[in-house]
Amino acid sequence: MAVQGTMHAPCNTGRVTRRAVKVSAVAATPTPARTPASTGSVKRAMTMTEKILANHSDNASVKPGDNIWARVDKLMTHDVCGPGTFGIFQKEFGPNAQVWDNERVVIIPDHYIFTSDARANRNVDILREMASKYNIKYFYDIMDRSNFRANPDYKGVCHVALAQEGHCKPGEVLFGTDSHTCNAGAFGQFATGVGNTDAGFILGTGKLLIKVPPTMRFIMDGEMPEYLLAKDLILQIIGEISVAGATYKAMEFAGSAIEGMNMDERMTICNMVVEAGGKNGVIAPDKTTFDYVQARTQEPFEAVYTDGAANFVADYKWDVSKLEPLVAAPHSPDNRKTARECSDVKIDRVYIGSCTGGKTEDFVSAAKLFYRAKRQVKVPTYLVPATQKVWADVYTLPVPGCDGKTAAEIFEEAGCVTPAAPSCAACLGGPRDTFARMNEPEVCVSTTNRNFPGRMGHKEGQIYLASPYTAAASALKGYVCDPREYM
Amino acid sequence: MHLKFQRSAPALSRASRSSCVRIYAKVSKKEGEPRIIRGKCFVTRDNIDTDQIIPAEYLTLVPSKPDEYEKLGSYALIGLPDNLYPTRYVKNGVMKTEYPVIIGGQNFGCGSSREHAPVALGAAGAKVCVAESYARIFFRNCIATGEMYPCETSVRLCDTLATGTEVTVDIDNSILTDHSTGITYPLQEIGEAGPVIDAGGIFEYARSQGMIKTA
Numbered sequence: 001m002a003v004q005g006t007m008h009a010p011c012n013t014g015r016v017t018r019r020a021v022k023v024s025a026v027a028a029t030p031t032p033a034r035t036p037a038s039t040g041s042v043k044r045a046m047t048m049t050e051k052i053l054a055n056h057s058d059n060a061s062v063k064p065g066d067n068i069w070a071r072v073d074k075l076m077t078h079d080v081c082g083p084g085t086f087g088i089f090q091k092e093f094g095p096n097a098q099v100w101d102n103e104r105v106v107i108i109p110d111h112y113i114f115t116s117d118a119r120a121n122r123n124v125d126i127l128r129e130m131a132s133k134y135n136i137k138y139f140y141d142i143m144d145r146s147n148f149r150a151n152p153d154y155k156g157v158c159h160v161a162l163a164q165e166g167h168c169k170p171g172e173v174l175f176g177t178d179s180h181t182c183n184a185g186a187f188g189q190f191a192t193g194v195g196n197t198d199a200g201f202i203l204g205t206g207k208l209l210i211k212v213p214p215t216m217r218f219i220m221d222g223e224m225p226e227y228l229l230a231k232d233l234i235l236q237i238i239g240e241i242s243v244a245g246a247t248y249k250a251m252e253f254a255g256s257a258i259e260g261m262n263m264d265e266r267m268t269i270c271n272m273v274v275e276a277g278g279k280n281g282v283i284a285p286d287k288t289t290f291d292y293v294q295a296r297t298q299e300p301f302e303a304v305y306t307d308g309a310a311n312f313v314a315d316y317k318w319d320v321s322k323l324e325p326l327v328a329a330p331h332s333p334d335n336r337k338t339a340r341e342c343s344d345v346k347i348d349r350v351y352i353g354s355c356t357g358g359k360t361e362d363f364v365s366a367a368k369l370f371y372r373a374k375r376q377v378k379v380p381t382y383l384v385p386a387t388q389k390v391w392a393d394v395y396t397l398p399v400p401g402c403d404g405k406t407a408a409e410i411f412e413e414a415g416c417v418t419p420a421a422p423s424c425a426a427c428l429g430g431p432r433d434t435f436a437r438m439n440e441p442e443v444c445v446s447t448t449n450r451n452f453p454g455r456m457g458h459k460e461g462q463i464y465l466a467s468p469y470t471a472a473a474s475a476l477k478g479y480v481c482d483p484r485e486y487m
Numbered sequence: 488m489h490l491k492f493q494r495s496a497p498a499l500s501r502a503s504r505s506s507c508v509r510i511y512a513k514v515s516k517k518e519g520e521p522r523i524i525r526g527k528c529f530v531t532r533d534n535i536d537t538d539q540i541i542p543a544e545y546l547t548l549v550p551s552k553p554d555e556y557e558k559l560g561s562y563a564l565i566g567l568p569d570n571l572y573p574t575r576y577v578k579n580g581v582m583k584t585e586y587p588v589i590i591g592g593q594n595f596g597c598g599s600s601r602e603h604a605p606v607a608l609g610a611a612g613a614k615v616c617v618a619e620s621y622a623r624i625f626f627r628n629c630i631a632t633g634e635m636y637p638c639e640t641s642v643r644l645c646d647t648l649a650t651g652t653e654v655t656v657d658i659d660n661s662i663l664t665d666h667s668t669g670i671t672y673p674l675q676e677i678g679e680a681g682p683v684i685d686a687g688g689i690f691e692y693a694r695s696q697g698m699i700k701t702a
Contacts, residue, residue: 112547
C-alpha cells in the first residue's frame with residue numbers, strides 16, 4: 001500500500017520544522033542502508049519490535065509467538081512496587097546476592113510522595129535502603145517532602161524522568177514495574193510493564209522470558225489540525241479497537257502526523273498502548289528522536305527499523321485532518337465520544353497532569369488555549385507537572401505566541417490552582433490526602449490515562465479522559481467542551 | 488516455555504495430567520491432591536481492572552511483607568461499584584473470602600501492572616479465576632506469583648452463574664460444574680501455566696526444575 005503526498009508541517013511549538021518533503025511511504029518506514037556485515041544472515045522480514053527482541057536474544061531472527069530470553073538494558077521501579085520487588089529479589093537470590101548490574105537499575109520514587117501516609121513514606125525509605133545496599137547508581141531520592149525543590153536528585157513521574165534523564169534509547173529493552181512503561185516505545189525501543197516477581201527475577205539475572213508479540217500498525221497521515229493533539233489520536237485508536245484490541249500485541253505508529261510530532265507528543269501516544277491491552281508501542285526513531293536522546297546521554301545506541309516486507313496482524317490508517325477532539329467517557333478508556341457530543345455534561349473539576357498529560361508540551365498546549373481565550377476557568381483546575389524539569393519549564397519557558405508569558409503566568413491569570421509538586425498525584429487516587437484526589441463523586445475532565453470506576457479516588461467519580469486543549473476548554477466552559485470553541 | 492532444565496527425581500512432573508499432581512502452590516498446601524477446587528463462586532463482569540481489584544490507596548502495602556500480604560487480601564475486589572456488586576468479595580471486618588472461585592468476563596485484570604492485584608486475590612483465598620479472557624500483565628503475574636490459576640473459557644459464565652453458586656473447577660480435566668443445575672462447562676487447558684502455579688510461582692518452579700540454586 002503506497003501513500004504519496006507532500007508533507008509540510010506547520011512551524012510552531014510541538015512540531016518539527018521541516019522543509020516541504022515529498023513523502024512516499026510504502027508499507028513501512030524505509031529501512032536505512034546497513035552494510036551486509038552488520039546485518040548478518042537475515043532470515044525473514046521483521047518488524048521493529050521483533051528485531052529489537054532478536055538483537056537481545058541468542059536468535060538471529062524471531063517471529064511472533066516465540067518465547068525468548070531477552071537481555072534487559074534497563075529496569076525501572078518506583079515507590080509502590082520497588083519495596084516488593086527488592087523483597088522478592090532478596091528472598092529468591094539470597095541476602096548476599098548483588099543485582100545483575102547496578103547501573104542498569106533506575107529507582108524513581110513518584111507515586112505517593114507528598115503525603116503524610118506513614119507507609120507511603122516508609123516505602124521511599126525502603127528504596128533508599130535498597131539503593132544504598134546494592135549501590136544503585138540512579139536513585140532519584142526525596143527526603144524533604146515539604147519542599148520538592150530542596151531535593152536536587154528528585155525527578156518526579158518515572159516515565160517522564162526516564163526520558164528526560166537519557167535512559168530511553170532506540171533499539172533497547174526496558175522493563176518497568178508500571179504499566180505505562182510502554183511510554184518509552186516512543187524512542188523506538190521495546191518497553192513494557194511487569195510485576196514485582198518478574199522484576200525481582202530481572203534484578204538477579206538481567207534477563208526475562210517473554211513471548212514475541214505480533215505487531216499491529218497504525219498509520220496516522222495528514223496534517224494535524226490546530227485543535228488536535230496526540231491524545232486525540234490515541235483515544236481515536238483505543239476507541240476503535242477497544243480496551244482489549246491489542247492484547248499481547250505490539251502497536252506500531254507511523255505516518256506523517258507521527259513524524260511531525262515532538263518526543264512529548266510521541267510519548268503520549270505510546271503511553272496509552274496499555275489501555276488497548278497492548279504489550280508495547282513503537283515509533284520509528286528519526287532526527288527528532290536522535291536530537292532528544294543525544295542531548296541527554298553520551299551512551300551509544302543502535303536504532304532498528306521495520307523491514308519493508310514485514311508482516312502486521314492488523315493495519316489501520318487515518319487521515320488526521322478529518323479527526324475531531326475526543327474524550328473517553330466514564331468508565332472506560334475505549335468509551336470514545338467526540339468532545340462536541342458531550343457538551344451538555346456539566347463538570348466539577350479539571351486535572352492536567354500525569355505521565356500521559358503532564359509533560360511540558362501538555363502544559364504549553366493548555367496555556368496556549370487559555371491565553372487565546374482570555375477568560376477565567378469556571379471550575380477548580382488542578383495542574384501537576386510530571387517532573388521538576390516540567391515544573392521549571394512551566395515557570396520559565398515563554399509560551400510561543402503568547403507575548404512572552406510563561407505557562408505559569410497564563411495559568412494564574414486564568415484562575416487555575418497553583419501548579420503542584422511533581423508526582424503521579426491524583427491520576428490514580430492514592431492516599432486520602434493526595435493533591436487533587438477525588439474524594440467526592442464529582443465529574444472531572446482529565447489528561448490522564450484511565451477512567452475505570454474509582455480511578456482518581458471516589459468510586460462514583462466520573463472521569464472524561466481528554467487532550468490538554470480539551471481539558472483547558474472544558475475548564476473555561478464548566479462543561480465538557482470542544483477546544484474549537486476557544487480557537 | 489522453552490526452559491532448559493534437568494529432570495531430577497523429586498521434581499514436579501510436568502506431564503502429569505491424568506495422575507494426581509502434587510500441589511505446593513499458594514493455592515493449596517495439600518499434597519497428593521488433583522487440581523480440583525470446589526466452593527462458592529463470585530461473579531464479576533467484563534473489564535474488571537486492577538483498580539477495582541485493589542484500589543490504589545492500598546498499594547502502600549508491600550506484598551513481600553507477610554502481615555501486609557494478609558491485609559491486602561482483606562481489601563480484594565473492594566473497588567467494585569456497590570450498586571453493581573452488593574455482595575462484597577471479602578466481608579467487612581474479616582480477612583478471608585468465602586468465594587474461592589472467581590468468574591469473569593472479558594479482559595479480566597486490565598489496567599495496571601501491579602502485582603498487588605493477583606496477590607490480593609490469592610491472599611484473600613481465591614484459588615482460581617475462570618474468565619473469557621485476561622489482560623496480559625495480570626495473567627502473567629498470576630503465573631509468576633503462583634497466587635491463582637487463571638483459567639479461560641469461551642462460555643460466558645458471568646451471564647449464567649450467580650454469586651454464591653456452588654461450583655467445582657476441575658483444572659486437570661478442564662471442566663466447571665455448576666452444582667445447582669448439574670450442568671458442566673468446558674474450560675481451556677491450563678497448559679504451561681499449570682505446573683508453574685502448582686510449584687508456587689516462577690521461582691519455585693525454576694528451582695524445582697534445577698534451573699536456579701535454592702537461595
